[in-house]
Structures are given as structure tokens and as C-alpha cells.
Amino acid sequence: MRILFVEDDRVLGQAVRDHILAEGHSVDWIKRIDEARLALDTVAYELILLDLGLPDGRGLDLLSELRKAGNSVPVIIATAQDQIEMRIEGLNSGADDYLVKPFDLFELSARLAAVARRSAAIPLPSIQIGAIAIDLGRKTVLRGDNSLQLTAREWAVLEKLVRHQGAIVAKSDIEDSLYEFGAEIESNAVEVYVSRLRKKLGAEFVRTVRGIGYQIGEPA
Amino acid sequence: MRILFVEDDRVLGQAVRDHILAEGHSVDWIKRIDEARLALDTVAYELILLDLGLPDGRGLDLLSELRKAGNSVPVIIATAQDQIEMRIEGLNSGADDYLVKPFDLFELSARLAAVARRSAAIPLPSIQIGAIAIDLGRKTVLRGDNSLQLTAREWAVLEKLVRHQGAIVAKSDIEDSLYEFGAEIESNAVEVYVSRLRKKLGAEFVRTVRGIGYQIGEPA
């Protein structure tokens, strides 16, 4: 698991970093909020461990920004014993979990494992189905070795399907992600985009489930 | 949210129950493990709040059983201040979260909200009956390892039965969920779909209750 660890205390930070490394995860230890922002723009982390008592800005702001931007990466926050309100505020801001300092390192391990277990069900940013490789983060699609050029709408449909990989997605759900709320549309637009996707990705890539919707990446 | 609350202390239990009720959730407050087991067999809870210091059996065993049975309902465990190992063991047994007693009621609220948010994003109404695994959210059915492909009507019938798992569902009720209100139908359509389901899921999957209706997932 690739983890972003934001903590200004050098002693505690060192200990936690070593422990997480020993667990077999990869850690980027960042000491300031603005650097964390930079790292988040660059790397797709699978988990963020965030100290709320940072010197150069409230860690909660970073969390809020993330969530507002639609980033759903799991976040565990760390607070001091007496900062109950901050903890509650953190959970309300979209944190997945918290630790009370000083915390036991094995408790940290258990928490990491719990989050990992939870997010194992969440689709990865990069997915391979047959000869097609899709990178949700970079918005690229490869068919074998050559990259495919998708239009905005085609990508929107594909992304919706990939995000629910294996599930049968109702046509109306796809429609909702194409058009902003309320923009009812009376046409077979979804069918047309599916048709175009099939032309580019291969006919067998998308399966039609009559009367319900579409499905991709199901185990044969 | 429908919550199962397992706690033997009457004073604490009363306070927590009232608080959760005030938040607009529905609570079943159970004081013993075996009663909790019974409740879990009967009702599909959306969250379980589990005290680990119960008199008649270790709460952790109940949690382990649940997870072993493939039940992924979110579980929050409550432990006393000094029971760190139990907390860790709980998380490793599949708990989603924990509270340290004595806990702030508003912290509990925040936790409930966090779990609700999480499970809203990842709807996992998945049910296992014999060799058949049904995922209501994804509209997929597995028989052992291979996925089954159901048609829209077949799925509608199955979903109706699963939603009332264990109960006997009247034929007319199934008919109602197949056809929009008023669309009177003069045929044995439901029987036909049950027959088709049995062919795909296995004959013993749906039990006929003569003169009344159908039933699935009943104890052998």
C-alpha cells in the first residue's frame, strides 16, 4: 500500500515511518501541508495518515479540499488526547478513521489493515480487462500497445462502467453521469455511446443485459 | 439506519439508545449474545454497535462468526479504556471502527455518520445462500465461482425473494413487483419465472409453499 504520512514531529514521525515500512508498505513522510498538497498532485496514494496539529495550516483544510475535489482516498487522522472536537470535526470532514496520540504502533497496524480491507472492494485507479488497459487517473486507454483516443462522453460512459467493474450498471445511472441532474433526455444516447465504445474497444468489451443495463469485466 | 445495539449495562444502554433514536435511527437494544444472534438471523441490520464486555460470551466471537458467514455489515465495537489488545483483536476480526468507553455521545454520532457515509458509497447488500451468492447492489449472481446471467424479469423475482429472505412471499406480491400497478395479468407468469430461476440457481433454491407462495433461504 502506498501511504502518505503527514507529521511534523521528527521523533514520532521516524518511529511511525519505520513501523509502517516494516509492515511492508511504502511511505512518503511529509512534514508540511503545502508539500503534502504537492505530493497529492503527483502521486496516487492509497491511504493518508494525517496529523491534525501541523504548524503551517490546519490539516483539516487539506482533508476538506480533498473531499470537495471528489478524492475518496481513505484518510486516518491523528489527534492529541484532549482534542475531541477536532476528532469529531475530522470525521465529519470525511476522515475514515482516527488515532489518539500517543497511539500504540500495533493499533496503527490494525487500523491500516482495516482500511486496506475496506478499500480492497473499491475499484483501483488502473484496470486491465482483456487486451484493454484503462487508467482512470490519467484518463488513458490502451488497446494492446496503442493508445486509444476517446471523446469526453465516451470516456464518461467508460469511466462509469469501470468504476462499477463487474456490476451491472443501469442505463439510467449512466445517463445520470452523462448529464447533470435534472437534464432529462429522451433519446438513445447511451446506446449510441456504448456502440461507439464497442467499435473502439472491441464488441465483447461491454455486455448488454437486456432490460437492465450494461456490464464490463465480469469473470467469464 | 437500522441499528443492532448489543450492551448489557442498563444505564449506559438506555442513554445510548435514546441518543441514537434522537438522531432518527431505529434501534434494537439487545442485552445478551444469544439474543443478538437470533436478532441477526431475523433482521437485516445496517450497522451493529457491539459491547465487548458482555456476560454470556465474548462479543468478538459473534463478530468472527458474522464475518466468517460472509456478512459484511459495518460493526463498531466498544471497549473499556484499558482494553487495547481487545480493540486490536476486534479490528483484526473485522470490526470497522471502535469507541473507547466512556465515550462522548456526539462522538458516537460522528462515527455513525462516518460509517453511514462509507457504506452509502459502497453499497454491499450481498447475500449468500448455499452455493449461490447474490449481490443486490451490483445485480450479479454467482453460483460457486461462475457468474450467472439473469434476465430482467428473472432478476426482479429473485430480488423480491431475497429482500424477504426467509419469509414466504405470496405469488401475488411477486406479480405486483413484476408489473406496474393495474397491469392485470392472466397467466402463470410467476410460476414460469420461478421455474427458470430454479433451472439456473438449482432446484432446491426456491421452495414452493402450496397455496401461499415461495420462500428462499429457509433453515434446512
Add this chain to the structure above:
DNA sequence: GTTTGTTGTTCAGCTTGCTGTCAGGTTGGT
């Protein structure tokens, strides 16, 4: 302003396979 190219939307005719119905057989209760 015009041209050129790209993307989004609608439509119509075609294809596909689900659906409802029926008939004849089977089962279970009394």
C-alpha cells in the same frame, strides 16, 4: 466571415432474444 474538423444528438430501419402464453404433465392435500 468562412472553412474545416471534431464532438454530441437524433432518427430510422434492422436485429435479437426476452416475455407471456398455453398445453400437457406432475405433485400434494384430503
Add this chain to the structure above:
DNA sequence: ACCAACCTGACAGCAAGCTGAACAACAAAC
């Protein structure tokens, strides 16, 4: 044994979905 309830294979019809093509909307280049 009787009757009603239920099961299931077969099949025609039709609604759902597919796709080529035309057109509209928009942007970029000249």
C-alpha cells in the same frame, strides 16, 4: 382416487437494443 395447484418445454410476437447516417453545435485556423 380426485382435484387443484404447480411445473416446464415450446413458440410467436414484439419491445429493447444496435448502428449507419445525417445534422447541429462548437472550436480552431485561415
